[in-house]
Amino acid sequence: MTVADWIAEPTNWVYLVLALVIAVSALRVVTSTNVVHAALFLVLALAGTAGLFLLLSAEFVAWVLVLVYIGAVIVLFLFGIMITRAPTGPNVEVDHQRRAPAAMAAFLIFIVTAGSALTAFGDKQISNLGRGTSTEVIGEQLLQRFVIPFEVVSFVLLAALIGGITLARKDATPAEEMAREGSDA
Amino acid sequence: MDHEAMMALSEVAVSLELETPEMTLNIGPQHPSTHGVLRLVAQVDGERVRDIKPVIGYMHRGYEKISEVRTYPQITALINRLDWVAGYANEIPFIVGAERLMELEVPDRAQYIRLILAEMARIASHLVFCGSYPLELGAGTPLFFALRERERVLDLMESVTGGRFHLNFNRLGGVKPAAGAGSNTRKDIQDLPKGFYEGSREAMGRVLAVCDELDQLISGNEILFARTKGVGVMTPEQAAAYGVSGPNLRGSGVAFDLRKVEHYLPYDKLDFNVVTRQAGDCFARYEVRVDEIRESAKMVVQAIDSIPSGPLQAKVPKIIKVPKGETYMRAENPKGEMGYYIVSEGGTGPYRLKIRTASFSNISVLSELMEGVLIPDIVAIMGSFDFVLGEVDR
Amino acid sequence: MSFGLELAIKLVVIAALIPGSALVLGYAELKISAHMQSRIGPYFAGGRFGWAQLLADGVKFIQKEDIIPDNADRPVFKVAPVLVMISTATLFVVLPFGPGGGFVVRDLNLGIFYALAISSVGTIGILMAGWSSGNKYSLMGGLRAAGQLIAYELPLVLAVVGVVIQAGTMSMQGIVEAQIAQGWPYAFTQFLGFFIFLVAGLAELSRTPFDMPLAESELISGYLTEYSGFRFLFFYLAEYASMFALAAIAATLFLGGYGFWGVSASWTGPIFFGGKILLIGFVIIWLRWTFPRFREDQLQTLAWKWLIPLALANIMVTAVFKVVF
Amino acid sequence: MLLNQFLILGALLFSLGIYGLLVRRNAVMVLLSIELMLNAVNVNLVAFEAFLQNANVGGQIFAIFVITVAAAEVGVGLAIILMIFRNRTSANIDELDLMKW
């Protein structure tokens, strides 16, 4: 497949735009110096990903991504950031000094994964996308073939719920807290 | 409060506050629910209030000092501005106190007129509360219902005195004669305007009706219960220790009303109940006020029915000099006990005038009640005390 | 008519409908609240009945100076109202105003799911607004809003699940058609779901009695405190437009949408639909001017202890009925 | 569309996530990077699903699982961060080295 062929496909234009958005915002997620900005860029990256999923006619997953990821997870993130009042100013050092080794490791991973993908799949095409995946099929498969993982995931969620509450809840009364702070100081 | 807190207020920058887990929240002095320029400095942990300090003084006008260079009639005009929601009621204890020093005998008719106006002022004040308190809790409509009837009451007061808020209608030894009235007027002719009795009866009927409307609209509302019942509970002991008086005190179950015990206007000739509620919470204070409106409306009608005719003014010299002496006179005002300690050295003005206002004592208890509540409860508790900053700061 | 042209026309109509619906509901709110409070309400603007009041307000908002606080995080501050507006506007895509392809921009297979997913994005805009204003009241308002919206998204979604189970489809038109085929709207069978949907919807709209994020007597105006001018106008429009959208979704899901006791002619569709939307809009306004607001913890209690269990029970019962009958 | 164009995007996202994971000091930002990596996985799963056109749509279903688990992970992760923050008034991950020698 030549580049010209590739360009000729209109969906690839859409892909290109989305991929650009995703890549740039992902880059900003890991480079932005402000936590809130990083989280908001993640929203953008996720929204782009949802677009990709629509492109791959995985509608249900796309909207699940929006509903759960953007609607809940990121909100939770922002909530957590604002509640902990973690340093959000731009002057705060949010990165280590060891950027170079980290970048090297990341690059290595990229080479490995991208390289293996390239060697393994060459120019395999994704085609026959017209049909889309009906939600019915997903529902049926979810509750038949994949019912065990489904249950496992629900238990994980339940455990996470309980664990989250247990961890985050404050047990000490203000007086006790005061005493603790005093002894720390 | 101090310079630092002011700085903190101006530095709304969230980022600078981030290192502390607790946040200082400045409520006021410019805030919709502080009834003026009260400022609350709250240490909050999320929505939970750890510590709260009321800061006052933003409209301190030095009335006590000014009074030392004023004559008694001038002071009467001045003190109308203390509790501006019920301006007329502020005059009563001062005037009565000064009359006691002068040992003046005030004509009965003047006393009745004072009583009618004082009760109307109470109705007007309580109606403002009954409208604005739900508003602070988020319900906008009752305000309009309450203010609609308050207008009627204010109209009546205007027809008698010519003023709506700051009436300045009392004179030492009586009340101001209506324009053109002589000293010996007959009932229904000159001293009170034409149609005042009928108008009052009708207005009081409407006031009673609006109380029922308020009950239907808001007093039985589950959300109002949830917001006010059990919130900001004040014990009678707390109330007494802080000098909390008036409807707030009666909301804590103490049946104490200066109108019954202080013998300053012909209240003993009227039939009325002292309204109390046992709970001591915000809802009790609200309910007490609604019921007091009813009682006052009935009192106005009774007073109109039994008002004697006669002179409006005792004989007083042209330049009033109050004999040497001291007295403390207090009265049951809409906000609670208002009193004046008048020290006279025989001059045209007092040597020293101590103004004891209800709101000042009433809000001093706030920081004790608000410890550990949620931010919305601050508004609920603060609103339920029905204070006016003009009284607090004087 | 070509596909592209049709789509363009639809989009234009929708683009006009968004501010239009906001104006209609906003005006209705002004007038209804006024009459509930023994007032007349807007009277002069536009000559009669003050019909142009909101237009005049809009012009005023646009003319106002655009103030951005010094402490604000400028880009976030600017994007927030746009994001809220987008999440509201995209809701209109799936609203079915009538039967067939002509009365809906795009009848998605996952219509209602799409609507719920998209509407949850607005939360982020609100959090952004609250955080970026650089004001404690705004931040608290934003946090309250986020906590509230997360808490009430669950009962909202769960209430919809009952309808989806009964209709067997997530397509908005499909749900309406299922109600028309059944003969009576789902409000009769899914009355519990309808109730939960309305309550949770009120909370999602942050309207009284769930307006704690804005609570002017506590938090001044919450996350809106620092907004003025046309940015405030965006929030304002978005509020009424999403009120319209929510009423429309409720009408679609529970009141039979464009159908009326089995009638589903294409030209009557928008009329019935509009009528039902206005009916629900009236209820929302009515509640707004009647109730005080809850406290934050009471709100969470209501959601977690009452609405969610009720909604789950509703789903169970519905599913059982679906399987049995 | 090529399969690889999605896979390479996924790889890019994943390695950016790795970079963030390694380089961030703030624990919340580390979590954000992990989300990025999980999202890369989702891209791959859905792309493979579209490529294979399998009848049991396992790719999409597992993408949903990943999203769900990510939600759980964020919940617990944030709770932990909240607790750490409370105890140490810092959310910096490199100050959490109690486990060193």
Next chain:
Amino acid sequence: MIKLTNFAIAATETGRAAQYGEGNPFLEWAWLIVIVPFLAFLAIVFFGKRLPRRGGEIAVGAMAFVAVYAAVLFIMNVTGGVEFVGDPVEVGKIGTFAIEWGWVVDGLSSMMYLVVGLLAFLIFTYALGYMEGDVRVTWFFAAFTLFAGSMLLLVSAPNLIQLIVGWEGVGLSSYLLIGHYWEDKENSSAGMKAFYVNKVADIGLIIGAFVLAIPVGSFRISDILTAVVDNPEAIETVAMVGAVLLFIGAMGKSAQFPFHVWLPDAMAGPTPVSALMHAATMVTAGVYLVARMFPLYAEMAADARGLVITIGAITLIIAGLLAVVQDDIKKVLAYSTVSQLGYMVAALGAGAYTAGLFHLWTHAFFKGLLFLGAGSVIHSVHSNNMSDMGGLRKPMPVTFSTFVAGTLALAGIFPLAGFFSKDEVLAAFNHEGYTAVLVIGIIGAFITAFYMARTVFLTFYGTYKGHGHPHESPKVMTVPMMILAGLAVVGGWVNIPGLYTGFTEWVGTRAHPIAEHHAESFDWPVLAIGLTAALLGIVAGYLLYFKDKQTQLERDTFRIPLLWPLLEHKYYLDDLYLGGIVNPIKGPIARFVNWTNSYIFDGIVNGAGFLARAVAGVVYGVFDQRGIDLALNGLAFTTDGAGGKTRLLQTGKVQQYAGATVIGAALLVIGFVIFR
């Protein structure tokens, strides 16, 4: 010998009409007996707190239902004989083994239903009064109901799995109840002890169940027993092992030596718990198990019976001796229970099926009664110790009279219940030729009478030594005691050799491959000796604890030099367990870890350091003067640096670890690609 065609076999042999119960609604619905307590448990847990008696009424109601239903079943059994197995419900499968839930109504189980239901009802009623005002009364009744329900589940089991489930349920709820007052460390550790000891024994039960079930191919007791009778060679090889293992389980629950140590400690629980545990539920489970599997012991594993009877005899005597030295009134009764269980187990071991069960039956009544009486006393004087009691005859007449009735019944005085059952056990020993055991049994009878007399005299006679004013307990407590006292008197009259032997038939409808000897009349010599021993015991108690005023004050002036300390320390068994088993295991592990740490690891490190220093010293000495400082320092620097750097690898920083992992993984993949 009749072939076992079903789990339950025809009862024709007993001369009564077989009633298979098909279609009889009472039998078809007998599962209610098991389910109702569990439903009551749930109801108490969820709604108990809101009720006026905090959930006690639900418990009592449920038990009343069980008691009435059990009585109906029992009467059906008495009048017509009942053999019924409910259609099992398949719950799951382990391989080819079906896990089922079913219920059995036959002679044995209907007797047990009645015992459990009736005693539970009476004791629950009693507990309403006893537990009033307790902080966790709701939870108490919940666990109590669970206790009774588990026992019923166990009794109703037609297969070993269900039996094990009920068995463990009983263990769990006993743990909960013994540790009811968990605020005291002692009480909660008593609960733990009971649990642990039982768990150790349960291992035997569970392995035994599988050992038996695997060759047979089914967990159904009927299948196993059928195989025992029909097809002995199939399980010949495992029968002995299985029987012994099952018996180990039974030893744990029935507190047989050497597993008896938990039972006295279990007195830490509230008295109603002790009463129910000793009278009807927990400790009888082991006896029930042996009885249920009796064909196995009778036919296949006759050698195992030797073990059973030995254990029973040992338990009988040592527990009886221990009871003599106890000061805690409940512990006296507890050891007494252990001793009586020894009788039952020994009787079963001797092949006297009916005698063992008969003793279980009578024992349930009088031991329940004695515990309730003890509870009443404790409730009144607020102490468990007899040294704080005395002279309670006057203030607590009802308690006194009922307690004396129970004492006489336990001592085996004619014509109370214990007389008949103990006599039958002793007669069985005699008949089967276990003379040694017979002698032990007679000595045991003497000891039993002696310590019970001691208890009565110390508690109810003499002068009051406690604080406060003792008072009679409320009606809700005394009425159950009176009912039980009546039963303790008449309970033995159902099996009088020569006159009326109905009990033999009632429980004997099931396992009839056993050719059991039934005496036509009393075994007069044994009877005479046994009764004499009991009377002598009472007389001895009278002399020592009533006549001798000194003992009234000082208690136990007679102390046999060697035996006494042995008994005071409970034969040093607890010490043995702690010192011989727990600590030796605990200690070495700890020591080994410590040793490894301090010698091996430290040694390596220190050795390396020492070596490095030595080398450095040599190097320094030899080369330093030569002026090769540069090289030397370089070397030292490198060593130090390498060590320091290596140490730095463990930074505790997650991200560095993660980075290393990532790079390592990437390198591994690259390596695979290159070198593949």
Next chain:
Amino acid sequence: MPSNPSDTADLQGTLFAYAEHVADVLDAEPVVVRHGTIKAHVPRDSWIDALTKARDDLGLIFFSWLSAIDWSNKVEVGDPPTEEVDERFEILCTVGDLSEGKRITLSTEVSKDEPTMPSATGVYRGANWHERETFEMFGIDFVGHPDLKKLYLVDGFEGNPLRKSFPLLSREVKPWPGTVDVEAMPSTENPEA
């Protein structure tokens, strides 16, 4: 008491009887009844003692107010006293009951040279703000007050406004025009007024 003295002969009687009771309980000297107000003088040293007795023995649990009077012959504002007075601060505190409307005003004196008082916050918690106000207005130091700082005035404010020696500054610049009621308006000398 109504301003008509004739109505209230028996009221006066009860008032005097109560005043005697107060004098007994508080050990106060003198106790005067004037114009319906009972005023009991107590020495400064037994101030807290008297307040405690008033609260506990007389049952006057309601704390109404606390303030002071600056008795001075040289005044910057208003009229001086008609007679010569001792230079002193008089501390006043009114407490009452919550059933019959009884109230007394306690009074004590404190010298101007060393204006310190024991704080009444230990007896009546509500005295807190009143004492703060008196502190800033008169400069009287309340020993033992938990939080004695300015209540109304800004931090940098100097002087004690309610002292008679404190001039009313605006009046210095421009006399109050309302005095025309009493004496001639000095308009000729000050045309801007």
